[in-house]
Structures are given as structure tokens and as C-alpha cells.
Amino acid sequence: MIRVLGAALAAIITLLGLTLALWFAPATQVNLPQQVELNIDASGIAHPITAVLLNFRSYDTLLEVAVVLVAVVAGLALRERGPRVTPHERSADPMLQALTRRLLPLLVLTGVYVLWAGSYAPGGAFQAGALVAAAGVLARLAGYDIASRVDRLLRLGLALGFILFLTVAVSAMFGGRPFLNYPDEWAGSLIFLIEAVLTFSIGLTLLSLFVHAPGDASPQGGGDYGR
Amino acid sequence: MGVDLWYALVGAVIIALSVFAFISARHLMKKLLAFNMMGSGVFLIMVGLPQHQHGVDAVPQALVLTGIVVAVSATALALVILRRYVRSGGDPAP
Numbered sequence: 602m603i604r605v606l607g608a609a610l611a612a613i614i615t616l617l618g619l620t621l622a623l624w625f626a627p628a629t630q631v632n633l634p635q636q637v638e639l640n641i642d643a644s645g646i647a648h649p650i651t652a653v654l655l656n657f658r659s660y661d662t663l664l665e666v667a668v669v670l671v672a673v674v675a676g677l678a679l680r681e682r683g684p685r686v687t688p689h690e691r692s693a694d695p696m697l698q699a700l701t702r703r704l705l706p707l708l709v710l711t712g713v714y715v716l717w718a719g720s721y722a723p724g725g726a727f728q729a730g731a732l733v734a735a736a737g738v739l740a741r742l743a744g745y746d747i748a749s750r751v752d753r754l755l756r757l758g759l760a761l762g763f764i765l766f767l768t769v770a771v772s773a774m775f776g777g778r779p780f781l782n783y784p785d786e787w788a789g790s791l792i793f794l795i796e797a798v799l800t801f802s803i804g805l806t807l808l809s810l811f812v813h814a815p816g817d818a819s820p821q822g823g824g825d826y827g828r
Numbered sequence: 829m830g831v832d833l834w835y836a837l838v839g840a841v842i843i844a845l846s847v848f849a850f851i852s853a854r855h856l857m858k859k860l861l862a863f864n865m866m867g868s869g870v871f872l873i874m875v876g877l878p879q880h881q882h883g884v885d886a887v888p889q890a891l892v893l894t895g896i897v898v899a900v901s902a903t904a905l906a907l908v909i910l911r912r913y914v915r916s917g918g919d920p921a922p
Contacts, residue, residue, distance in 0.1 A: 604851065604852055605852045607851060608847070608848045608849075608850075608851035608852035609848060609852075611847050611848070611851055612844045612845065612847045612848035612851075613844070615840075615843060615844045615847045616840055616841065616843075616844035619840035619843060619844070619873075620837065620840055623833065623836045623837065623840060623873070623877065624833075626877065629878070633878075633885050633886075633887045634883055634884065634885050634886065634887075637886050637887065649886035650886045650889050650890050650893065652886070653886050653887050653889075653890035654890040654893060654894070657887075658887070658890060658891070661890075661891065661894050662894060665894045665897060665898055668898050668901070668902075669897060669898065669901045672901040672902060672904065672905040673901065673905075675905055675908075676904065676905050676908045679908050679909060679912050680908075681912075681915075725893075727893060727896075727897050731900075803897070806901065807900065807901070807904065810901065810904035810905065810908065811904070813908075814904075814907060814908045814911055815908065815911040815912045815915050
């Protein structure tokens with residue numbers, strides 16, 4: 602009971618503080634959309650969000666990819682030794698099998714389209730990676746065990762996005778440019794190359810976090826409040 | 829009150845509700861869900877609020893996109909840790 606009251610108090614204080622902060626939010630000094638608009642021709646990409654993500658603020662994206670890589674390495678380190686409980690190779694359910702067989706190519710195709718569309722419309726590496734991961738999860742649920750067949754390739758694929766991104770970022774420094782500064786004439790193609798490899802890596806990362814999660818456990822959780 | 833402020837206030841309410849759930853819940857899974865919701869509230873404020881001066885702003889949207897990917901993988905890692913903890917005999921609702 603004290604716990605609930607304390608939680609309610611904390612929630613009310615948070616709400617009040619946030620509301621005050623939002624109400625008295627200072628006006629921004631810099632017109633960011635205008636800045637993006639002015640520099641978008643130099644970025645090599647026509648869509649502002651992708652340009653921000655992979656050119657203007659690519660340092661954030663690089664670190665994000667590193668964070669995702671660290672998460673999956675920690676997840677893989679926590680996986681269980683010994684024989685994993687692998688589901689049957691093919692699901693017995695004919696409906697699920699038929700649906701998976703038709704949906705999987707469509708998902709991968711949509712992923713490639715979203716990746717390609719990222720240069721001029723909403724889309725890009727992360728959305729495409731999520732679609733690829735969804736395809737992998739669907740295949741896994743239907744009983745196609747892709748991930749554990751290509752274990753070594755999987756590990757290389759996980760790090761590939763980060764390695765390529767870092768290589769491009771550092772190789773700019775050999776030409777006397779700052780870190781993460783793309784050469785002007787190659788910017789568009791370099792960004793697309795990075796995005797394509799990132800799609801692959803992010804899809805594999807999300808998939809392997811799903812596949813290598815420890816198996817199901819007997820439910821132990823009880824009621825929450827009635828204790 | 830413009831649409832931007834409305835989005836931001838809804839985000840603030842979501843954050844406050846998830847603070848409540850995060851503290852009051854005992855089950856670790858519920859805590860994780862509440863934490864995730866808190867992140868969604870922050871994203872809503874970040875995307876909604878900057879619209880009011882110069883129109884749709886690509887910079888916060890790109891930052892939120894980054895944040896969503898990090899949040900998804902952090903949640904997945906937390907779920908892996910949680911399941912491992914339960915399997916090695918831990919009580920998920922201490």
C-alpha cells in the first residue's frame with residue numbers, strides 16, 4: 602500500500618515537473634529545419650531524415666550501431682550451453698507453413714524496397730533491418746531454423762555493419778578530412794553502401810537476440826498487488 | 829494550445845503513468861514494460877514538441893529513430909537477462 606502511494610506521489614511530481622517544463626520551454630535559437638534544408642544538397646541524400654541520420658549526425662548513428670552490437674554480444678554471452686531445445690525442422694501446421702512460404706519473400710522484398718526508398722522517402726536501414734528481422738523471426742516460429750545453421754556467418758554478419766561504418770569513417774581521415782566526413786562526390790553511394798550493410802547487420806542482430814534467448818521457463822510470477 | 833503542445837503533454841502523461849507502474853509493480857517483466865513505455869513518452873515529446881516553431885523538424889526525428897533502435901535492443905537484452913535469471917531459479921516478482 603505504501604508502495605502504491607509512493608508511486609502515485611512520484612508520478613504526480615513527474616507529471617507536474619514535465620508540464621511546467623513543457624509550458625515554459627524556451628524558444629529554440631537555431632532553425633534546424635532550415636539548416637537541414639540549406640545543406641541537404643551537400644549531403645548526397647534527398648530525404649532529410651536519412652541525411653541527418655547518416656551524414657549530419659552520423660556520429661550518433663555510429664555509436665548507436667556500437668550499442669546494438671554490445672547488446673547482442675551480451676545477449677550471446679548469456680545463451681545457454683548444452684543442447685538447445687530446437688523445434689521440429691518443419692512446423693506440422695500446414696496453414697502456418699503455407700503462409701510463411703508466401704510471406705517470407707514478400708517481407709524480404711519489402712525490406713529491400715524500404716532500404717532503397719530511404720534515399721528519397723521515409724525508410725532506410727533501420728526500418729528495413731526490422732523487416733528482415735521480422736522475416737527471420739517468422740521463419741523461426743514456423744520451424745525453419747536458419748540461424749543455428751549459419752552460426753559462424755551470423756557472428757561475422759553481426760559486426761559487419763559496425764566494421765564497415767567505422768572503416769568508412771576512419772578512411773576519411775587518410776585523405777586529411779575530419780572523422781566521418783564523406784568525400785563530396787561519393788557521399789550518396791557511400792551512404793547507401795553503409796545503409797545496405799547496416800540493414801543486414803541490424804536484421805541479424807534483432808533475430809539473434811530472439812533466437813538465442815534462454816528457453817521458456819515454468820511460470821513463477823504471482824499476483825502483483827495482492828500480497 | 830497547439831497540436832505540438834498537446835503531443836508533448838500526452839507524452840508527459842505517458843511518462844508519469846509509467847513512473848507509477850515502474851515503482852508500484854513488483855514483477856520484473858512489468859517493470860521492464862513500464863520502462864519501455866517511459867521511453868515511448870520521451871520519444872513522443874521529442875517528436876511532437878519541436879514542430880511548433882519551424883514545422884516538421886528532421887533532426888529530432890532522426891534522433892528518435894536512433895533511440896527506438898537502441899530501446900528495442902536494450903529491451904531484448906533485458907528480456908534475455910530476465911529469462912536467464914528466472915531459469916536459474918530467480919523469482920521474477922521479489
